[in-house]
Amino acid sequence: MTLAEVLPSVGLAGEPPLEPGLWPRTTRLTEGGDLTCGGVRLTRLAARFGTPVQVFDETEIRGRAESLRAAFPGAEIAFATKALPVRGVLRVLGFGADVCSAGEIAMARSAGVPGERILVHGNVKTPEDLKAAFTAHAGRIVADSADEIDQLAALAPAGQRVLVRVTPGVDAHTHRALATAVEGQKFGFSLASGAALEAVGQVLAQPGLRAAGLHCHLGSQVRDTGAYAEAVRRMVGLLAEVRERHGVTLDQIDLGGGFAVPYRAGEQAFDLTGAARRILGTLRLECERHRLPVPRLVLEPGRWLVATAGITLYRVAAVKNGFVAVDGGMSDNPRPALYGARYTARLVGRHTKAPRRPWIIAGRHCEAGDVLAEDVPLPADIRPGDLLAVPVSGAYHHALASNYNLVGRPPLVAVADGAPRVLVRRETEEDLLRRDLG
Numbered sequence: 001m002t003l004a005e006v007l008p009s010v011g012l013a014g015e016p017p018l019e020p021g022l023w024p025r026t027t028r029l030t031e032g033g034d035l036t037c038g039g040v041r042l043t044r045l046a047a048r049f050g051t052p053v054q055v056f057d058e059t060e061i062r063g064r065a066e067s068l069r070a071a072f073p074g075a076e077i078a079f080a081t082k083a084l085p086v087r088g089v090l091r092v093l094g095f096g097a098d099v100c101s102a103g104e105i106a107m108a109r110s111a112g113v114p115g116e117r118i119l120v121h122g123n124v125k126t127p128e129d130l131k132a133a134f135t136a137h138a139g140r141i142v143a144d145s146a147d148e149i150d151q152l153a154a155l156a157p158a159g160q161r162v163l164v165r166v167t168p169g170v171d172a173h174t175h176r177a178l179a180t181a182v183e184g185q186k187f188g189f190s191l192a193s194g195a196a197l198e199a200v201g202q203v204l205a206q207p208g209l210r211a212a213g214l215h216c217h218l219g220s221q222v223r224d225t226g227a228y229a230e231a232v233r234r235m236v237g238l239l240a241e242v243r244e245r246h247g248v249t250l251d252q253i254d255l256g257g258g259f260a261v262p263y264r265a266g267e268q269a270f271d272l273t274g275a276a277r278r279i280l281g282t283l284r285l286e287c288e289r290h291r292l293p294v295p296r297l298v299l300e301p302g303r304w305l306v307a308t309a310g311i312t313l314y315r316v317a318a319v320k321n322g323f324v325a326v327d328g329g330m331s332d333n334p335r336p337a338l339y340g341a342r343y344t345a346r347l348v349g350r351h352t353k354a355p356r357r358p359w360i361i362a363g364r365h366c367e368a369g370d371v372l373a374e375d376v377p378l379p380a381d382i383r384p385g386d387l388l389a390v391p392v393s394g395a396y397h398h399a400l401a402s403n404y405n406l407v408g409r410p411p412l413v414a415v416a417d418g419a420p421r422v423l424v425r426r427e428t429e430e431d432l433l434r435r436d437l438g
């Protein structure tokens with residue numbers, strides 16, 4: 001066994017080391033500049049499944065699920081299906097499911113998630129979404145507007161449990177497009193204006209509905225653990241107001257998801273144990289202060305569980321005008337174009353002594369904005385046929401992928417114990433033409 005196999009962040013001679021915290025835990029450098037993940041050589045995987053291909057380290061996903069359970073003992077965890085709606089992943093995680101459409105409900109059900117552990121979200125829930133939720137006997141529906149509470153009162157099966165989505169006014173210091181708990185955005189009921197308290201009253205007034213608790217979601221890619229503590233303070237304060245105004249003690253607080261992951265070298269990892277200590281400690285203290293029983297804590301992480309488990313492999317098609325152009329792009333990863341997400345990449349499977357210099361990696365699509373990553377240190381002699389690996393591509397890639405330019409979406413291949421397992425096959429031209437009836 002080589003030193004690089006024992007300590008994966010240590011480089012082999014001439015190979016840049018793996019950036020700590022960006023690669024799945026079973027990733028290893030091997031001779032000739034190749035990487036293995038789950039015991040499978042990435043060059044072989046690319047040869048067998050083609051490129052682009054998304055690789056998932058099953059051990060990373062399982063390890064993260066275990067860490068989360070250990071950090072929040074007693075909490076209920078529902079995976080945010082929107083981050084990676086794939087049955088094989090839902091099964092490996094073994095959590096409940098946060099879903100926000102009839103499609104995600106169907107996926108959770110077919111992955112064997114019991115209805116009781118399905119939480120239905122959505123800033124808009126269509127009649128089809130609600131019907132699917134009722135048919136699945138979804139454990140909780142998270143109400144997002146007064147109109148929706150009226151709809152639930154009219155349509156939901158008797159005893160349907162409802163969480164009220166609160167906008168607690170906590171700024172989680174994330175990208176504007178990812179911040180969902182500040183005033184002036186489309187989700188939920190404002191705490192500051194009293195709308196959240198009113199909404200709980202509206203649910204309680206409906207004999208057919210059961211007010212199960214409160215929900216908030218600060219946003220995504222949140223690093224600030226203090227924002228979670230502040231949200232807990234405000235949510236427990238609202239529980240106390242509900243008891244005072246309505247004489248009812250709600251027994252659940254759902255804090256949503258949002259835990260951040262690093263995408264580039266030098267970015268800080270989310271302090272999971274520190275966050276858990278702050279969240280659980282604040283919850284206990286605030287409940288004591290308000291003389292409330294400690295409610296059940298529900299969490300809905302997506303990105304933190306799966307992002308780092310994923311690597312996307314691309315083949316370099318051309319080097320032109322200072323760009324490294326690859327065979328994928330905004331159709332398999334729209335995040336850079338959507339909100340300026342930043343990535344890194346490394347050359348895989350070719351050893352070179354060429355010095356490294358910053359490159360821009362461009363996608364294949366007919367948009368000047370189809371740029372996957374900038375300022376990426378790659379060898380100066382990068383050339384067509386080279387294989388590039390982009391780490392931290394497990395969350396909101398497959399989920400946000402499109403068929404732009406009628407490019408089929410890449411396959412998802414899980415790796416573990418030296419064997420690949422296809423979770424989602426590559427989209428074919430036949431798939432692409434099927435819905436077009438001519």
Ligand SMILES: Cc1ncc(COP(=O)(O)O)c(C=O)c1O
Nearest residue numbers: 080217220257258300301302303
């Ligand atoms: C209500 C809700 N819960 C959980 C999540 C998951 O967030 P993340 O993937 O950042 O953990 C989202 C993401 O948008 C969300 O809207």
